[in-house]
Amino acid sequence: MNTGILETRTKLENRRLDDQAYANWVDWKWQIAHRIRDISTIEKILNIRFDDDERKRIQETIDIFPMSITPYYLSLVDPEDYRNDPIFKQAFPDRRELHVTKHDMTDPLAEDKNSPAPGITHRYPDRVLFCVSNVCAMYCRHCTRKRRVGDVDCVPDQDQLERGLDYIRKTPVIRDVLLSGGDPFLLSDKKIKWLLDELNKIEHIEVIRIGTRTPVVLSYRITAELVELLKSSEKPIWINTHFNHPQEMTSSAKRALKMLASAGIPLGNQSVLLADVNDCPRIMKRLVHKLVINRVRPYYLYQCDLSEGLEHFRTSVGKGIEIMESLRGHTSGFCVPTYVIDAPGGGGKIPVAPNYLISWSTNKVILRNYEGVITTYQEPDCYRHNACDLKCDTCNLHLKLDEAEEKSVVGISRLLADYDNTITLTPAEDEMIDPVSPKNKFDHPDESNV
DSSP: OOOHHHHHHHHHHTTOSOHHHHHHHTOHHHHHHTOBOSHHHHHHHHTOOOOHHHHHHHHHHHHHSOOOBOHHHHTTSOGGGGGGOHHHHHHSOOGGGGOOOTTOBSSTTOTTTTOSBTTEEEEETTEEEEEOOOOOSSOOTTOTTTTTTTOGGGOOOHHHHHHHHHHHHTOTTOOEEEEESSOGGGSOHHHHHHHHHHHHTOTTOOEEEEEOOHHHHOGGGOOHHHHHHHHTOSSOEEEEEOOOSGGGOOHHHHHHHHHHHHTTOOEEEEEEEOTTTTOSHHHHHHHHHHHHHTTOEEEEEEEOOOBTTOGGGOOOHHHHHHHHHHHBTTBOGGGOOEEEEEETTTTEEEEOOOOOEEEEOSSEEEEEOTTOOEEEEEOOSSOOOOOOOSOGGGOSSOOOOTTOOOOOOOTHHHHHOTTOOOOOOOOOTTOSOOTTOSOOTTTOGGGSOO
């Protein structure tokens, strides 16, 4: 039986080969330098052969959407059943990527439209996405940013990073910065430290998040030096990674997660629901169990975005609801991620879940549990809500919220506020952030078109 690179990885991780070979294998820079980018190398490593027509279509796909796979991640592929392998499907080009449907979009989340500065996407009131790299260790075939990743014209230079940081400095409403890309951990330790140091200097920033898939596709990038660098941040750092299948939770991945968690860094995971990869309640349940065993909180389960060429990856929303139904009540609550659709056009993440609230009346609500048991919850007879007029000094609630000044609201919260007379929301086409000016709806909520 051919075990190829899988056997090599096993031997190396157990230090059965010579010390230099082991040192190379676990060196993340060696892994990056030896990423597989061509069809012939894949055929050689896995001992397979594509026919001429398939080879041609695969190459056409690579010409548009580049391939890059670390030796480590490729070693997880089962060469005896590679066509059905979840690792192979996420890493290797599929000619179906060339099929662009009428619903596909180049930028489905309108990140470029909602960009007031280079690398910045400001969609939510108090937080921004900061793309600091366009390079990934492995180019995921389901990536929502396929338009950017691997594109030499999209590499953020020092000037662009400075302009992004300047926007954050000048926008005091921002309390949370998410570093993304590409993969921020593909930057050098020196560059990461510089970015963290600059963000730490900004007084109104409260938390720094980092989105990375290196624990999954390049676990050796999580080095002692990187962990110490992250620990030294004055602002709290939260890390979200991207495991999609239990097969990705290797001993090396576990070591990387343990290093981060033991350093006191909160870890979350964002999975994408992918057809023929993880669209199975049993697979997803095993994944979330493996995550929490390794101190990673399942955070989001994403419906696959409408990026170009991802039609073959997309499932029905009903499949996602089925998976959520199989988790809620059937396992620990902290194992259950939030299933979301990132709204096309830049509407942000919309939670989608089974219906547990069946109906309600003036004095009771009707609920059902995961078993299908229908029950009631009696509303209190004497409850009188605290009508809010924003006169906090006369309020009977203890409002000792240090520096908590929230005197204006946006969206549905505005309709619920007692102190705002708005009764209908009619968002304008351009109500999202003006990418030209940092003055936006978050600065002037009263100017919304309502």
